[in-house]
Every structure is written in C-alpha cells, then in structure tokens.
Amino acid sequence: MTCERRLRSEFLLWGMLAILLWTTDLVAGQVRCPVCHQLFVREVEVCPNDGTDLTLLGRREESETASDETKTDTPGEPSESRSAKTRDSAEEQAARKYQRHDIGGARKRVEPSPEDDFGEVERRDRLRRLKDARAGWTPPAPEASVRSDDGRQRRQQEELLAEYAVARDQAAADRNRRKSQSEIDKERRRREKDALFRDHVPVISMGNRVFFMGEGASPGVTSGLEVDANLIRTNVRVSMTSFVGVRHIEKRRDVLFLENIALGVQHPWHLSPYLLFRLGLGVMLSERFGEQSSYMVRTIGFDIGMDCRVGRHLFLSPSVGYTRMAIYSAGWDTVTFKVSVGF
C-alpha cells in the first residue's frame, strides 16, 4: 500500500471514530424525565422539578434534538472552552445533585391553568411529590369525598369544642386569680369565723327542761326531753326546739308537746354565752272526767345559757329562762331550767 492510500484510510478511520464518538456523546448525554417530560443531560441524576430518579426512571432520548442548556461542545473546540464547559456542567451537576426539590430552592412547580380545578392541581402535585407514576390514578368518587369531608368537619368541630372548654376553664382560672386581695382576705375571715362558730356552737343538742304549771295546791312540775337544732350559727342564732314532757298534778298526769322557734345572739368563745327569745305552740293531753282531752298551748319566753365545750365534739349547755304558758285565757308564769348535751 502506498503512503497516500494509508493516510486516506487512517483519515477515514479517525473520521468515523470521531463521528461515532460525537453521535454517542450527543445521544448518551440526554435523558428525559418520565413525569415532567423535560430533557436533561445525562449527568443530571434527579429531576429538579419532581425529584424523579433519572438514573433509574429516566428515558434515554434517541433524538439528536437537545435543549440549549444541554448542548455539548464539538470535537474541534479548543480544550479551554471544553474544560470550562466541563467545569460548568460539573458545577451545575453538583448544584442539581444537592438541590432538594421538596424543600424549596429552584423547585419548578407546574402552575395550574385557570380552567383546572383545585382537585386536579392537588392530584398533579401529589403525583410529583409521591413519585407516583401511575397515570391512571383517578380521584375518589364524590360521595366518598363528601363522607370524608363530613368526618373531617366533625373532627374539626370536636377539636374546636375541646379547645373552647380548655379556654373556658382557663378564663375561669384567670378570673379567680384576678380576684382582689381584699376579697380573698374577706373570704378568709368569713371562713375563720364560720370555723370558730362550728368549733364553739353545737349543731344539735338534747337535754332536760323543767318548768312549773301549777294547779291549786300542786306546783305542777313539768319536765321532759327537749331537742334543739341550731339552724344558723353565727353572731345571730336561730334554732328549732321540740319538747315532750309530763305535767304532774297530784294524781293526774298531763302530757305536753311543744314546738318552739328561737332567735337570739351568741358570742363564740370557749364558753359561748347566748340569749334567745322563744315562741312556741303545742298541745297538752289531759284526762279530765275520765275522758282524754287536748288543749292548745302557747308559749313565749327567753333563755340565757352557755355552750361549754367539754370535749372535741361534746358540748354542755346549761340555761335558765322565763316562760309564759297559756291555755285559753289562763296563763302560767314560770322559770325554766335546762341542761343539755350538744354535738
């Protein structure tokens, strides 16, 4: 082979090689994203629009058409420009590689067209973010979406009610905290006073009362059981009294039932004195001429006594007083004595 022929064959060989490399380089450098259908160079591993893994899912593009930003330099270009382009692509590659599509940056979102409804936009966005390549995904039926909406609204309402209850309790707590110090002191003094009366005045007491309803030469000693219930125990004392006793008249025994209400004043102390005014109504059962007869009794009087604390829960209450008893137009003025035990 002559030298001329050898040169021609080498030229063809290198030209074909160059063409082959150029073509390969041109085709192998492009990849199309299956979601957003955008072309990228081969170095791009993750689609910046939707985060699709282009190395796994990217479709190599056969066509010689390429975007402006992915054009490669020709074999005849000087090495400086080639190295510069290589550096740029490497920089861009690094930028794209470390750029998160889901936390901002150069995320490219498909803007919905005006005619698209909100549901369709949501579906497209979900597709891109969830890497769902199922193109055939369809939205749920309207009834299902309505039920889900009702459930969501019910849950939201329950959450709102719970929040309202919490806010209400907090507001009440704030109101209590904002109560003035004077009111707090006043309440504290009232509680102390109530406790003082509770400690020094019995709630209920039971004892024996003696008075006199004479007839003729007989003194008419009347004695019986009396039960007191102190309804109000402050500086003002209000109590209800029930008395049942027997009146002794020679050979006759009259039974007496009395209900009194007492109103008075009291001072709480270890020995708590009190002064009470009493009004009462009752009935006296008497056997006259062999027949049981009843007579209405009216009483009015006052008592002076003292509640003495003798134990942790025990009170001894002696008292002396005056009572005017009346049956019809007949009246008895009598001194009364009483000793009772209270709790």
Added chain:
Amino acid sequence: MMLMRYFARVRIWGLLFLCTGCGHDGTDPFALFDTYHHPDNLFSFAYLSPPWMHHGESSDVHPVMVVRVYDDLTAGGMGSRMRLEAWSDPEKAIRELAAQRYLFWKRAGYQVSGVTPYANYDGFQGLQVTAVYPHHRVREVFFECVEGTVAFSMRIHGEDRNEDSEMLLSSFRPGRCGGADDL
C-alpha cells in the same frame, strides 16, 4: 292589699302571743273551766268543755250537759257516761225539795244514804243527797234562796268518786238569791 293582709295577720299573731294568757291565773283549779250563769242570776257552776257538752234537753234556765253519749235515746238518763243538770224550784223550800228527791231515788231502786249537809267550794252551806245503784251513782246538792231552792244533780255511770266530778259539784253556787252577788 295582700301586703296589708299579711301585716294584719302578723299583728294578730303577735297580739296572740303577746297576750298569751292575758286572762286569769292558770294555777286556779277552775282556770280551764267555763262558767254557766243563770239568766236571772239564780245560780252558776263551772264546767270543762270538752268533755262536757250541752244536751238537747238543755235550755237557758235548765241546763243539761252530758259526757260521752253512747245512746242518744237515753242520753238524758242512762245513755251517757256522765250527766248534769241544774234547775231552780221557787215553790219548794230546801228541805222539801231534798226530801222529794230522796223519795224519787228511793222508789227508783237506788240505795240512798239520806239527806246530809253540804258545803261548796266557796263554803256556802246546803244539803246533799247521794244515791247509789250498781254501776251508777247520783250526787245532788241543794241551796236555799229567797226566791226558792236551786238544785244541781250529777249522775255518773260506771265510775267511782272522781276528783274532777267533786270539783265540778263543788263549783255549784247560788246566785243573788243566796247572798252571793259577785257572780
């Protein structure tokens, strides 16, 4: 208007209590007794009601009272546990009337103890006749006055001597004709 009625009621109850026993002394044995006065002031006596009740035979000048009627037909006689009546006889003297009543009970089969002297609660002197029948006893007292004689009769069925009965009997007193003007 309702407020006025309320205050009126309060005042009434207040007065009732304030005037508790504004009357007489309760230690009097006759404190709870009512008093019968003859319209012409011939006699009077005290009675306790209840249990004493006026009988149908009672009139203004001849009171009849009974205790526990168990037979309306004979309430005036044996049909009640106790019975009293008082009357005046202007035509008879005290001894004549007492003798007449003595014979009346005698003929009725009663055991009559005779006509004996009697003094009432005030000490006024008169006569009495006591008659006894099985489960039945009669006490009658008589006082003399210028306009005749006044009599009081009490019958007790099935009872022994009762203090209340004695007290009621002793409360019988003649009126102005007996010299007692303060009835």
